[in-house]
Amino acid sequence: MSTTLSRTQLTSFLACQRQFHLRFQQRLPWPQQPLEEKVEANLSLGQTFHQLLERHFLGLEVDAEAMAHPRLRSWWLAFRQFAPSLPNGRFLPELTLTTPLLHTSKGSYLLNGRFDLLIVGTDSQATPFAHLFDWKTGRPRPESSLRQDWQTRLYLAMLAESSRAILNAPAPLPPDQIAITYWYVSEPDTPRTLPYSAAQHAQNWADLQAIATQIDATSDWPLTDDLALCQQCPYQAFCGRQTAVFPPPEPPEEDDYFPDWLPLEPIAP
Numbered sequence: 625m626s627t628t629l630s631r632t633q634l635t636s637f638l639a640c641q642r643q644f645h646l647r648f649q650q651r652l653p654w655p656q657q658p659l660e661e662k663v664e665a666n667l668s669l670g671q672t673f674h675q676l677l678e679r680h681f682l683g684l685e686v687d688a689e690a691m692a693h694p695r696l697r698s699w700w701l702a703f704r705q706f707a708p709s710l711p712n713g714r715f716l717p718e719l720t721l722t723t724p725l726l727h728t729s730k731g732s733y734l735l736n737g738r739f740d741l742l743i744v745g746t747d748s749q750a751t752p753f754a755h756l757f758d759w760k761t762g763r764p765r766p767e768s769s770l771r772q773d774w775q776t777r778l779y780l781a782m783l784a785e786s787s788r789a790i791l792n793a794p795a796p797l798p799p800d801q802i803a804i805t806y807w808y809v810s811e812p813d814t815p816r817t818l819p820y821s822a823a824q825h826a827q828n829w830a831d832l833q834a835i836a837t838q839i840d841a842t843s844d845w846p847l848t849d850d851l852a853l854c855q856q857c858p859y860q861a862f863c864g865r866q867t868a869v870f871p872p873p874e875p876p877e878e879d880d881y882f883p884d885w886l887p888l889e890p891i892a893p
């Protein structure tokens with residue numbers, strides 16, 4: 625048996641083990657509350673913007689019809705004017721990566737992530753590097769918050785562990801040759817670049833392995849103590865917490881707009 629862990633699954637497990645079990649192992653339907661029309665429209669635009677940048681980095685023509693939308697056009701113009709400095713190298717837009725994490729007597733644990741853009745190459749000193757770029761159309765966040773986010777920790781850790789295969793190199797990249805840049809449409813001249821380090825990677829990898837070990841050892845899937853989380857959870861009836869009320873849902877980030885459901889076991893061909 626193999627279990628694949630994405631950012632969504634990691635955060636779900638850390639928030640409530642029962643929710644992780646019901647949603648990703650029992651595969652109970654996860655009904656999303658309807659979003660406000662405006663929020664839904666913004667998410668759709670965010671998705672279109674990602675597709676637009678993917679086409680751009682693939683060298684394809686940008687969809688002229690998409691440019692008819694004023695907000696999308698303003699995001700595109702902001703990108704054209706203030707795009708973060710991109711290093712020379714091989715451009716890999718919308719790259720999906722799966723990285724082995726842990727193997728136990730019960731099976732394998734894999735990490736999964738999709739990068740908006742990965743650039744790999746060599747710098748002016750002929751030293752190999754890998755740089756991730758992530759496009760954001762949501763509310764900007766400070767570097768300190770992004771540094772703690774599981775997206776950052778997961779993506780950088782996966783890249784460090786998979787760099788040898790990606791670069792077809794004799795050895796993995798040192799973590800300090802890896803970085804991620806977040807670029808926000810609403811603050812286009814202030815990209816957030818987070819460098820990586822060996823110490824950060826050791827910590828991230830140890831934490832990821834500890835989570836997989838905990839999943840491997842868990843059988844009772846305890847309920848969270850955080851009742852505020854239950855208020856937004858569609859599984860209240862399964863947990864006897866149906867007295868909770870549903871406040872308006874937090875709008876997901878545009879990254880969450882993409883299909884994120886991952887099989888916990890490979891589907892046989």
Ligand code: SF4
Binds near residue numbers: 643847854859863
């Ligand atoms: S209702 Fe609460 S305890 Fe039950 S799965 Fe959801 S978050 Fe966890």
